[in-house]
Amino acid sequence: MTHNTPTLSGKVVFIQGGSRGIGAAIAKRLARDGAAVALTYSQSAQHAEILVQEIQAAGGKALAIKADSASESAIRGAIQQTLSTFGQLDILVNNAGVLAIAPIEEMSMEDIDRTLSINVRSVVIASQEASKHLNDGGRIINIGSTNAERMPFAGGAVYAMSKAALVGLTKGLARDLGGRGITVNNLQPGPVDTDMNPENGEFADSLKQLMAINRYGRAEEIASFVAYLASPEAGYITGSSLMIDGGFSA
Numbered sequence: 001m002t003h004n005t006p007t008l009s010g011k012v013v014f015i016q017g018g019s020r021g022i023g024a025a026i027a028k029r030l031a032r033d034g035a036a037v038a039l040t041y042s043q044s045a046q047h048a049e050i051l052v053q054e055i056q057a058a059g060g061k062a063l064a065i066k067a068d069s070a071s072e073s074a075i076r077g078a079i080q081q082t083l084s085t086f087g088q089l090d091i092l093v094n095n096a097g098v099l100a101i102a103p104i105e106e107m108s109m110e111d112i113d114r115t116l117s118i119n120v121r122s123v124v125i126a127s128q129e130a131s132k133h134l135n136d137g138g139r140i141i142n143i144g145s146t147n148a149e150r151m152p153f154a155g156g157a158v159y160a161m162s163k164a165a166l167v168g169l170t171k172g173l174a175r176d177l178g179g180r181g182i183t184v185n186n187l188q189p190g191p192v193d194t195d196m197n198p199e200n201g202e203f204a205d206s207l208k209q210l211m212a213i214n215r216y217g218r219a220e221e222i223a224s225f226v227a228y229l230a231s232p233e234a235g236y237i238t239g240s241s242l243m244i245d246g247g248f249s250a
């Protein structure tokens with residue numbers, strides 16, 4: 001590798017939920033680091049297309065695929081489409097997630113099922129499908145949440161449960177795939193300024209009081225941690241849930 005070769009040159013990434021927010025920042029960063037990027041979305045076709053054009057205009061390779069993470073066949077189909085377009089798979093990023101906040105007495109069965117379906121079941125399905133194809137030395141990177149370990153307000157029980165499930169899943173998958181040099185990790189962001197959790201939203205001021213660094217994180221800061229975990233340098237980190245939360249859980 002020459003000094004100027006990008007760290008992910010020749011690698012192929014599949015990002016589940018990559019059209020907006022943290023997922024879009026990850027797509028841009030990994031493309032900048034040299035990877036070909038396939039990303040899924042369920043609703044935001046326009047965001048996905050603009051992002052793909054932006055990556056291509058910067059000289060990168062990108063593909064947007066409409067695939068609802070609530071659908072097993074859509075997830076498996078999107079991974080197959082990535083393989084047929086780019087010819088291989090090296091890195092899976094499970095980013096798609098939803099946040100439903102309500103007192104437990106009032107939370108609908110629909111919201112409970114949807115949270116588990118998008119935040120947990122889709123991660124299992126994508127990991128299973130990707131595992132069949134990931135090259136040796138590959139990567140699975142889940143986007144969990146600091147709320148897996150600290151949920152400092154009411155109404156977030158089901159969301160916290162869904163992100164805590166990823167802690168165990170990550171450990172088990174690390175054991176399943178370690179023999180192939182594939183690492184599996186779970187990044188746990190604190191509040192990050194996105195459509196899901198805008199820095200000017202109703203919870204923002206109280207959340208900032210809970211952090212050692214009293215500001216929201218930027219999606220690009222999460223993406224740079226993902227880029228490190230995806231890189232060859234991070235080959236000895238696996239099974240870990242890693243906080244990137246401005247000290248929210250400190």
Ligand code: NDP
Nearest residue numbers: 017019020021022041042043044069097191192194196197
């Ligand atoms: P956003 O709501 O801003 O973006 C979510 C992304 O996931 C979009 O690209 C969206 O595309 C996609 N997505 C959502 N549902 C589906 C689905 N059913 N099928 C396919 N794609 C889907 O969220 P964030 O960027 O804020 O969050 C990303 C991840 O980070 C989530 O897992 C979230 O739980 C986690 N996180 C976020 C924090 C924050 O403060 N923002 C803090 C800690 C963790 P589309 O709209 O097209 O469906």
